[in-house]
Amino acid sequence: QKEVEQDPGPLSVPEGAIVSLNCTYSNSAFQYFMWYRQYSRKGPELLMYTYSSGNKEDGRFTAQVDKSSKYISLFIRDSQPSDSATYLCAMSATGTASKLTFGTGTRLQVTL
Amino acid sequence: NAGVTQTPKFRVLKTGQSMTLLCAQDMNHEYMYWYRQDPGMGLRLIHYSVGEGTTAKGEVPDGYNVSRLKKQNFLLGLESAAPSQTSVYFCASTRAGATQETQYFGPGTRLLVL
Numbered sequence: 313q314k315e316v317e318q319d320p321g322p323l324s325v326p327e328g329a330i331v332s333l334n335c336t337y338s339n340s341a342f343q344y345f346m347w348y349r350q351y352s353r354k355g356p357e358l359l360m361y362t363y364s365s366g367n368k369e370d371g372r373f374t375a376q377v378d379k380s381s382k383y384i385s386l387f388i389r390d391s392q393p394s395d396s397a398t399y400l401c402a403m404s405a406t407g408t409a410s411k412l413t414f415g416t417g418t419r420l421q422v423t424l
Numbered sequence: 425n426a427g428v429t430q431t432p433k434f435r436v437l438k439t440g441q442s443m444t445l446l447c448a449q450d451m452n453h454e455y456m457y458w459y460r461q462d463p464g465m466g467l468r469l470i471h472y473s474v475g476e477g478t479t480a481k482g483e484v485p486d487g488y489n490v491s492r493l494k495k496q497n498f499l500l501g502l503e504s505a506a507p508s509q510t511s512v513y514f515c516a517s518t519r520a521g522a523t524q525e526t527q528y529f530g531p532g533t534r535l536l537v538l
Contacts, residue, residue, distance in 0.1 A: 320464065346526060355428075355514055355529035356467075363524060400466070402527075409518045409525045410455055410474075416466035 315339050318401055318415030327424055331388040335401035335415045338382065342413075344404040345377050347386045350417065351397045359399070360386065363407070391422045426450055428530035430515050436536045437505045445500040445533050447515030454520035456498040457482075457527065458490060460511040467514065473498055474520065505537045 318335045325331055333347075343364055348356035360375040362368045362384075368375045374387040384403075388395055401415040431446040447456065458470040469482030473492040487509060489501045498517075502509060512534050516527040 318466075344523075348529075353532070353534075355516075355531050357529065358526040361524065361526065407523055408521055409527045410520065412527060414467040416464060 313338065314416075315413050316401065316403060316415045319418055320416055322419040322421055324421045324423060325391055327391060327393060327422055329391050329422075331386075331391050331395070331420060331422075333386040333388075333399050333401075333418050333420070335384050335403075336382055337384075337403055337413075339403075339405060339413070340379075340382065341405035342403040343379075344407050344409070345375070345384050346402040346404075346409075346412070347373075347375055348400045348402060348414075349397045350400060356400055388420075391420075393422050393424060396420060396422050428515055428517055428528050430513075430530040430533050432533060433531070434534045434536075436538065437502075438538055439506060441505050442501070442503050443505065443535075444502075445513055445515075445535075447498045447500070447517075447530060448496055449498075449515075449517040449528070450496065451517060451519075451528065452495070453517035453528075454495070455518045456492065457516040458488070458498065458500045459514045459516065460484065461514060461532075462511050470500065470513075505535075507537045509535065510537045511535060 346361045350356040376385040398417040400417040402412045457472040459467045471490040515530040
């Protein structure tokens with residue numbers, strides 16, 4: 313069993329929809345959680361990070377961590393075609409980015 | 425400030441050939457990483473370095489070697505390429521010990537081994 317599980321999708325939604333992307337994990341030592349966005353043929357880029365439990369909001373994006381359930385989510389409000397990308401979750405037990413464990417990524421397609 | 429750059433962007437090799445992938449970063453980061461990304465497998469760590477002159481094995485190191493002679497450069501070598509090494513290779517870097525920091529990724533190198 314992988315330490316981090318993520319549904320690969322693809323997930324197709326109409327423009328303006330609310331998108332929910334999720335990861336589950338098994339290592340209770342994880343305390344630093346990140347979401348990366350990766351456009352086709354590009355490198356991953358950091359979208360959101362959360363330290364420990366709770367919510368964090370940045371514009372249309374909200375990251376949520378539930379450590380008791382070992383479950384993290386990324387919500388995208390008012391989704392746009394430009395949000396079409398692969399979203400990877402990443403986690404760290406050290407509290408820094410020195411060693412990250414990645415999910416396999418969920419491919420999102422936002423249609424007009 | 426170019427961030428993390430990778431050379432080349434794309435390469436085709438025949439089985440048994442060798443090549444070196446170059447990663448360079450201008451952010452004065454201590455830590456550097458080489459990952460490979462395959463469909464359904466996500467990002468897998470090949471080798472990493474915590475400083476100039478030091479390297480360590482990651483999750484999938486077999487068939488690869490690395491060197492970090494300068495702080496800003498991290499080289500990934502394939503001595504005898506195999507079709508199983510067809511993949512997209514990403515380099516990343518980060519600061520040592522900094523909380524709320526991230527790994528910064530390069531644009532990737534697409535490698536096809538025939």
